[in-house]
Amino acid sequence: AAPVVHIAAVNKDRSFDDYQRIYNTIAEKIREEDEYDGYIGYGPILVRLGWHSSGTYDKNDNTGGSYGGTMRFKLEQSDGANNGLGNARAFMEPILKEFPWISHGDLYTLGAVCAVQELQGPKVKWRPGRVDMPEDTTPKNGRLPDAANGADYVRNFYARLNMNDREAVALTGAHCLGRTHLKNSGFDGPWGAASNSFTNEFFVNLLNEQWKLQKNKAGNMQYDSPKGYMMLETDYALVQDPAYLKIVKEFANNEGAFFKEFASCFQKLLENGIDYPKDAPTYVFKTLDEQDL
Ligand code: HIF
Known part of the structure; x- marks a missing residue:
């Protein structure tokens, strides 16, 4: 067709x-x-x-x-x-x-x-x-994506949306906003401290917090930090994959670069x-x- x-x-x-x-x-x-x-x-x-x-x-x-x-x-x-x-x-x-x-x-x-x-x-x-x-x-x-997955899944998912690695990482920075809710997704908690302010905090936390993979109250696996922040497995995949990790480090160190890339791939x-x-x-x-x- x-x-x-x-x-x-x-x-x-x-x-x-x-x-x-x-x-x-x-x-x-x-x-x-x-x-x-x-x-x-x-x-x-x-x-x-x-x-x-x-x-x-x-x-x-x-x-x-x-x-x-x-x-x-x-x-x-x-x-x-x-x-x-x-x-x-x-x-x-x-x-x-x-x-x-x-x-x-x-x-x-x-x-x-x-x-x-x-x-x-x-x-x-x-x-x-x-x-x-x-x-x-x-x-x-x-x-729509399933959060219980690693880097290969994330890369394939974003390819279907015509997004490359840099775009995939930039988009994921939007998880600085809001939180997961047990009653919606079966995950629990916010990604950071400033859930209603758009910043590069997601990348900073991904690199700097002490993450531990554990089962939550709903029986789903998520990464938790001592400060009470969380990461989905698809989020954490960005530090496990070397190509993604390089871009995470760039955006953690350069909020302007993150904002520029995010603006263009979010429009896309x-x-x-x-x-x-x-x-x-x-x-x-x-x-x-x-x-x-
Ligand atoms: Fe999310 N996302 N997202 N997401 N998302 C949730 C919440 C938000 C994925 C899973 C979840 C993107 C990609 C992916 C926001 C924005 C974006 C929740 C929790 C899950 C499970 C829902 C709930 O429990 O209420 C996965 C697997 C993604 C791809 C790998 C985008 C890039 C980050 C595209 C994006 O912009 C926002 C904002 C929220 C918070 C909603 C809230 O109610 O606070």
């Missing part, structure tokens, strides 16, 4: 200001509802919603990905890897009511970009044009499988701080 083609549909009636308005509405709601998940707030789970909407992509046939907004269907929501994302979708519901013209794919990816930026991460370029597709285009469950992750016409606009949103809001 011919590969699937997803062409961004640029809505000529909408301008940068319309999307910045949605960005601001999401950012203000993150700031307002700061008590969520033990005062971590909604930023991290919005990053997870945006990436899980995109992470079904398969470069071999161009199926999956964020374009069709199929995360709005039960089939995709019921993938075990998406446990807990109901909270993020519920967060987005009033935003969709207020801006019914935006597609689910555009909204969920814009939410992830907003969260990264509002949590002091790098500016991530964003482009509109995803179109809600019918239910029968929903990818089958099982395309959110846009996988979409063809943008030459005249499609690219937006860089202002943070609330930059607007004195």
Whole structure:
């Protein structure tokens, strides 16, 4: 079969200001509802919603990905890897009511970009044009990654998303945000101390903490440190593999290099499988701080 083609549909009636308005509405709601998940707030789970909407992509046939907004269907929501994302979708519901013209794919990816930026991460370029597709285009469950795996699995998984080693390591730095929850994934604990601030702490902790592989309360294996931090086996794989380790050391020592690489491969992750016409606009949103809001 011919590969699937997803062409961004640029809505000529909408301008940068319309999307910045949605960005601001999401950012203000993150700031307002700061008590969520033990005062971590909604930023991290919005990053997870945006990436899980995109992470079904398969470069071999161009199926999956964020374009069709199929995360709005039960089939995709019921993938075990998406446990807990109901909270993020519920967060987005009033935003969709207020801006019914935006597609689910555009909204969920814009939410992830907003969260990264509002949590002091790098500016991530964003482009509109995803179109809600019918239910029968929903990818089958099982395309999102399983954390109980080592470096070979990680490399193969990211290759399906068209990501090389440097991109795979940079993306994983997003695990500075948020935490694992026993009731969602069967893992337990945060990756570091500053769970709602986007930094290179993930790489620093990976190199500097005393990690011990042990069974958690749910019977799953994870690395734990005396400070109460955790690493998934797929995270720890980045120090076990020599090619990955070199990049982890670079990002631990150079936050600017991490931010630069993350900004470009996170945009790529959110846009996988979409063809943008030459005249499609690219937006860089202002943070609330930059607007004195
Ligand atoms: Fe995660 N990730 N991720 N992840 N993730 C979890 C939580 C978050 C993987 C597993 C898990 C990426 C890649 C991978 C975030 C962002 C990104 C959880 C815990 C698991 C198990 C969920 C829960 O229990 O609530 C695996 C196996 C990955 C590939 C190897 C991305 C790069 C790091 C692509 C990415 O951006 C964020 C943010 C969270 C925190 C969510 C929260 O509710 O706090």
